[in-house]
Structures are given as structure tokens and as C-alpha cells.
Amino acid sequence: MKQRVVVTGMGVVSSLGNDVQAFWNNLLAGKSGVSYIEAFDTADYPTKIAAEVKNFNPEEFGIDKKEARRMDRFVQFALAASLNAMKDSKLQIGENVEADRVGVSVGSGIGGLGTWEDQHTILMEKGPRRVSPFFIPMMIANMASGQISISTGAKGPNTTTVTACATGTHSIGDSYKIIQRGDADVMICGGAEATIRPIAVAGFCNMRAMSTRNEEPEKASRPFDVDRDGFVMGEGSGVLVLESLEHAQARGAHIYAEVIGYGMSGDAHHMTEPDPEGAARCMQRAIKDAGVEPQAIEYINAHGTSTPVGDKSETTAIKATFGDHAYKLAVSSTKSMTGHMLGAAGGVEAVILGLALENGILPPTINLDNQDPELDLDYVPNTARKAGIKVALSNSFGFGGHNATVIMRKYEA
Amino acid sequence: MSDVFDRVKRIVVERLGVEEAEVTNEANFKDDLGADSLDVVELVMELEDEFDLEISDEDAEKITTVGEVVNYIQSHA
Numbered sequence: 001m002k003q004r005v006v007v008t009g010m011g012v013v014s015s016l017g018n019d020v021q022a023f024w025n026n027l028l029a030g031k032s033g034v035s036y037i038e039a040f041d042t043a044d045y046p047t048k049i050a051a052e053v054k055n056f057n058p059e060e061f062g063i064d065k066k067e068a069r070r071m072d073r074f075v076q077f078a079l080a081a082s083l084n085a086m087k088d089s090k091l092q093i094g095e096n097v098e099a100d101r102v103g104v105s106v107g108s109g110i111g112g113l114g115t116w117e118d119q120h121t122i123l124m125e126k127g128p129r130r131v132s133p134f135f136i137p138m139m140i141a142n143m144a145s146g147q148i149s150i151s152t153g154a155k156g157p158n159t160t161t162v163t164a165c166a167t168g169t170h171s172i173g174d175s176y177k178i179i180q181r182g183d184a185d186v187m188i189c190g191g192a193e194a195t196i197r198p199i200a201v202a203g204f205c206n207m208r209a210m211s212t213r214n215e216e217p218e219k220a221s222r223p224f225d226v227d228r229d230g231f232v233m234g235e236g237s238g239v240l241v242l243e244s245l246e247h248a249q250a251r252g253a254h255i256y257a258e259v260i261g262y263g264m265s266g267d268a269h270h271m272t273e274p275d276p277e278g279a280a281r282c283m284q285r286a287i288k289d290a291g292v293e294p295q296a297i298e299y300i301n302a303h304g305t306s307t308p309v310g311d312k313s314e315t316t317a318i319k320a321t322f323g324d325h326a327y328k329l330a331v332s333s334t335k336s337m338t339g340h341m342l343g344a345a346g347g348v349e350a351v352i353l354g355l356a357l358e359n360g361i362l363p364p365t366i367n368l369d370n371q372d373p374e375l376d377l378d379y380v381p382n383t384a385r386k387a388g389i390k391v392a393l394s395n396s397f398g399f400g401g402h403n404a405t406v407i408m409r410k411y412e413a
Numbered sequence: 414m415s416d417v418f419d420r421v422k423r424i425v426v427e428r429l430g431v432e433e434a435e436v437t438n439e440a441n442f443k444d445d446l447g448a449d450s451l452d453v454v455e456l457v458m459e460l461e462d463e464f465d466l467e468i469s470d471e472d473a474e475k476i477t478t479v480g481e482v483v484n485y486i487q488s489h490a
Contacts, residue, residue, distance in 0.1 A: 130462075
């Protein structure tokens with residue numbers, strides 16, 4: 001028998017706060033987390049803005065100072081969000097859940113790029129004998145899941161998905177399936193990213209993918225607006241604790257929402273250009289998996305990165321999937337506030353989806369001053385909206401043509 | 414002697430995150446100071462830089478305590 005799967009814990013590290021409630025309040029207030037990059041000197045870079053996590057101190061999350069020094073920033077983010085999500089769930093491994101029944105899947109789109117950049121500089125300047133013995137274990141993208149299991153004692157399925165900007169949603173969807181088929185009772189899952197680094201900003205700038213609206217950082221991420229000019233890089237982590245309904249009910253856990261559907265697809269099209277047909281098939285598969293009619297979907301947390309091509313492609317895919325219903329459902333891009341957190345995006349957006357269902361409020365798309373005339377859906381412009389929604393969907397699409405969609409339902413026993 | 418010991422102690426405290434009082438001549442890197450094999454490799458690199466000398470892998474494997482490091486540096490620097 002398939003297990004029902006629910007969300008019982010949440011954790012975030014973001015430019016808009018490292019506490020889920022504060023993060024949610026900032027989203028509902030329509031605040032932008034974007035500002036000038038402090039991590040490095042941007043004088044030579046066309047883009048000088050990002051949604052940075054400022055003054056991050058791993059010790060505040062209970063991570064030992066010595067241990068933190070052996071972790072890349074993306075692992076520190078992942079572990080901080082996971083520890084908070086576990087605390088929120090009130091699960092204690094060995095007390096109210098068996099270690100072998102708790103799994104981890106917290107991915108990263110890129111991995112320890114900062115560590116890579118630092119150690120490559122050492123290699124060039126000082127030679128191979130000075131490259132840190134911690135370089136490889138700090139840099140590999142699976143080390144977030146590894147460190148989370150080491151820190152929490154989770155001994156169940158332990159894995160990592162790397163699908164660029166679809167990573168977080170794939171990690172959550174795959175974890176939902178792991179619990180559904182009975183391989184674990186609990187999964188700590190989501191994504192983490194920390195790539196506000198010279199090499200990554202230079203690379204994305206040269207793809208002409210990033211906004212250069214440097215004079216107005218908080219207005220730079222403007223999905224679906226006619227003046228959008230690229231994405232704004234964010235960083236951080238978003239983690240859910242997923243649990244079988246049976247296990248959650250047995251211990252009287254607080255349930256935020258139920259995960260009911262997951263879809264995946266590949267574009268088979270281009271390295272970086274999206275194909276709306278692939279995104280549409282992804283949403284259709286998730287809807288089929290959820291066993292609901294397309295008309296049941298009332299809200300979509302869009303991938304909506306604020307690139308000219310991406311937002312148009314997603315809008316086309318939504319219309320192809322929903323037909324006339326596309327004009328009745330609400331769509332918003334919270335990347336207008338959080339920036340694009342790459343592999344972490346699906347993680348934080350799943351947190352947002354769960355909170356939107358629980359609280360009956362849709363976070364807005366900010367900076368939507370002049371909606372692109374070609375994009376004619378309801379994007380919840382600029383102001384949060386009360387809406388007693390029952391079923392909602394979150395999209396993530398990654399370079400390589402990886403598409404992932406997760407569907408959640410308001411929890412009803 | 415004291416100068417070398419103090420410089421070694423400073424590096425050990427910083428890298429291994431231990432208290433100064435724990436860093437004695439007799440302290441064993443792995444058993445007393447909680448170092449794993451990767452910590453030891455990193456520590457050797459730092460000591461090579463600090464004292465401008467090269468510690469061969471063979472010699473590094475024999476060093477297990479703070480006092481042995483201090484003696485090694487004094488006889489090779």
C-alpha cells in the first residue's frame with residue numbers, strides 16, 4: 001500500500017531571514033533580499049548585485065566551529081536549514097524515530113564552488129603540495145547529505161541529486177517517492193547553494209543570463225515584467241522534513257501540508273534554452289501522479305527566474321497544460337524577492353508552497369510594474385493575496401533541460 | 414624551545430579548535446586533540462609553512478604528539 005506523505009518540518013537560510021516565520025513575513029510584505037554584493041569586489045563585473053545571506057554564523061545553528069571550518073558554505077547552509085527543520089518537526093532520532101528509517105536528500109546545483117576557487121588559487125600560487133586535504137570532501141556536491149547524516153545520525157537512504165536549478169524540487173519529489181514506497185518513514189530533503197563567487201558570477205554574466213540593473217538592486221528581479229533583464233543570483237538553503245502520514249499521526253506531529261504529486265521530464269532540446277513542451281509534460285505527469293484534475297490546481301509557485309526567455313516559456317507551458325483554466329489559477333514567482341537560489345530554489349519554494357496552503361495566503365510577484373503584454377496570466381502582482389487554496393504546484397527547471405514539478409494539498413485528515 | 418612550542422600551540426589551537434591548556438608536550442594529536450587523518454595532513458602543511466621546512470610523509474607518520482613535533486622542528490629547522 002502506498003504511504004501518504006506529509007510535511008512536518010521546515011528550515012530556511014536566505015537573504016530574507018534564517019527563521020521560517022521571519023522569512024514568510026518578509027515574503028508576504030513583498031520585501032526584496034537583493035542588495036550589492038559584499039562577498040567580493042565587483043568593480044570588473046557587469047552584475048554587482050545578488051540576494052546574499054549576510055552575517056551567516058554556523059555556530060548560531062549549533063554547528064561546531066571546528067566542524068564548520070571543514071564545510072563549504074553550501075554545506076553550512078544545508079546543515080543549518082536541516083537542523084532547524086528537524087527541530088521544527090520535533091523528531092528526535094533514536095527517541096521517536098529509528099535512525100535507519102530517516103533518510104537524507106539535500107542536493108546542490110553546483111556544489112562547493114567557493115572551495116574549488118580558493119584551492120585552485122593555492123594550486124596556482126603555491127603548487128600541488130599546498131592543496132588542502134579537505135578540498136575534495138568539502139567540494140563534492142553530495143557532502144551536504146553526508147554531513148546532515150553525520151550531524152543528525154540519520155542512517156536511512158542517503159543520496160544527492162544534481163540537476164542545476166531543478167535540484168531542490170527533484171530532491172523533494174524523489175524523497176516523497178522513497179517514503180511513499182516504504183523505504184523510509186522520514187526524509188530530510190531540499191537544496192542548498194552558495195555560488196556568489198567571482199568565477200560563478202563571471203560565468204553567468206558572460207551567458208548574458210543575469211540582471212545588470214545595478215542602480216536599483218531591490219527592483220532587479222522582476223519576473224513577468226516587460227523590463228525584466230535576467231535573473232538575480234541568490235544563495236542559501238531550503239529543507240523540508242517529509243514524513244509518512246502514519247508516522248506523523250502516531251506521534252501527533254504538526255502537519256503543514258500533504259505532498260500528493262511529482263513529475264519529471266527532459267527537454268531533449270538545448271543546454272540552456274528551455275522548451276515549453278518539456279515543462280508542460282512535467283506538469284502533466286505531476287498532475288497525473290497526484291490523481292487530480294488539472295482544474296484542481298489553484299496556485300503555481302513558478303520557476304519564474306526573470307529572464308526574458310524563461311518566463312515566456314513557462315507561461316506557454318502553463319497554458320498548454322491547463323487550457324482555459326490557466327487564466328483562472330494564480331501564478332507567482334517568489335524569486336522576485338529571494339533571487340534565484342539555483343539548486344536551493346526548489347527547496348525554499350517547497351517551504352513557501354506548504355506555508356501558502358497552510359495559511360491560505362499567496363505570496364506576490366514583486367516589481368511587476370508593467371506586465372509583459374505577451375504574458376497574460378494572473379501573476380499575483382506586488383501584493384500578497386488571501387486565498388483558501390486546496391491544491392498547489394511548484395515548478396523548477398534546470399540547465400540541461402531537467403524539469404521537476406511537485407504538487408501539495410492542504411492537509412485534511 | 415618555548416618559542417617553537419608557542420608557535421606550534423597557536424597553529425594547533427586554531428586548526429583543531431582545542432583549548433590552549435590541552436596543548437601539552439604529551440598531548441597525542443589523534444587521541445587527545447581529536448584530530449583525524451586529514452587534520453594531521455593539514456597541520457603538517459601549516460607547520461612546513463610556519464617553520465620553512467619540509468616534513469617527509471615518512472617522518473610525518475611517526476609524529477604522534479605535540480612534543481615530538483617540537484623536537485622534530487628544533488632538530489631540522
